[in-house]
Amino acid sequence: GDSVTQMEGPVTLSEEAFLTINCTYTATGYPSLFWYVQYPGEGLQLLLKATKADDKGSNKGFEATYRKETTSFHLEKGSVQVSDSAVYFCALRGSQGNLIFGKGTKLSVKP
Amino acid sequence: DAGVIQSPRHEVTEMGQEVTLRCKPISGHNSLFWYRQTMMRGLELLIYFNNNVPIDDSGMPEDRFSAKMPNASFSTLKIQPSEPRDSAVYFCASSFGLASGNQPQHFGDGTRLSIL
Numbered sequence: 001g002d003s004v005t006q007m008e009g010p011v012t013l014s015e016e017a018f019l020t021i022n023c024t025y026t027a028t029g030y031p032s033l034f035w036y037v038q039y040p041g042e043g044l045q046l047l048l049k050a051t052k053a054d055d056k057g058s059n060k061g062f063e064a065t066y067r068k069e070t071t072s073f074h075l076e077k078g079s080v081q082v083s084d085s086a087v088y089f090c091a092l093r094g095s096q097g098n099l100i101f102g103k104g105t106k107l108s109v110k111p
Numbered sequence: 112d113a114g115v116i117q118s119p120r121h122e123v124t125e126m127g128q129e130v131t132l133r134c135k136p137i138s139g140h141n142s143l144f145w146y147r148q149t150m151m152r153g154l155e156l157l158i159y160f161n162n163n164v165p166i167d168d169s170g171m172p173e174d175r176f177s178a179k180m181p182n183a184s185f186s187t188l189k190i191q192p193s194e195p196r197d198s199a200v201y202f203c204a205s206s207f208g209l210a211s212g213n214q215p216q217h218f219g220d221g222t223r224l225s226i227l
Contacts, residue, residue: 034215043202043220044154044202044218046215049215089154097166098156099216
């Protein structure tokens with residue numbers, strides 16, 4: 001069945017460091033892919049999405065490119081801030097229309 | 112605009128008690144989703160509705176769990192009787208259109224449930 005695998009955390013970085021959170025997926029066809037972010041005590045918020053191969057989603061300095069050759073959708077940011085500390089979830093739209101989430105990666109950014 | 116509203120934010124109760132979680136989706140959204148989040152299992156989809164009709168309830172863990180959506184602006188998730196292993200954060204999310212479309216899901220802030 002459809003599944004998402006993302007790198008385990010926690011990830012701890014210093015402010016202004018480069019961030020990569022790896023995400024790979026297994027699915028039939030080419031599902032839409034998403035990154036959601038969860039700040040402490042809050043629900044998930046859509047960060048960015050890509051609906052077809054080679055699409056690049058971007059928002060708030062974060063980017064992810066839909067790579068069908070490697071079935072990947074890695075999240076990147078060139079310079080992280082303390083305010084980026086959160087849990088990041090990679091997700092795909094399953095064949096039934098529901099979202100299938102990875103386990104989440106906790107990011108802590110130190111000043 | 113008001114987002115997805117869940118109540119209560121926190122619930123602490125003793126095992127065996129009935130628990131009812133509530134959700135008001137964003138106005139105009141016609142798909143509604145209930146998720147459960149735990150450290151061990153991450154985010155799990157429990158059930159989702161489209162136009163108030165349950166479409167997929169395969170994620171509901173057992174008969175103690177039930178969900179209803181009597182109208183477009185309200186849904187409940189009920190656990191009866193509750194057990195300590197039901198302790199988790201329960202999220203409600205809504206979106207416009209079919210679940211298979213590309214519209215994002217908007218999440219509420221969740222209900223943190225603790226069963227003693």
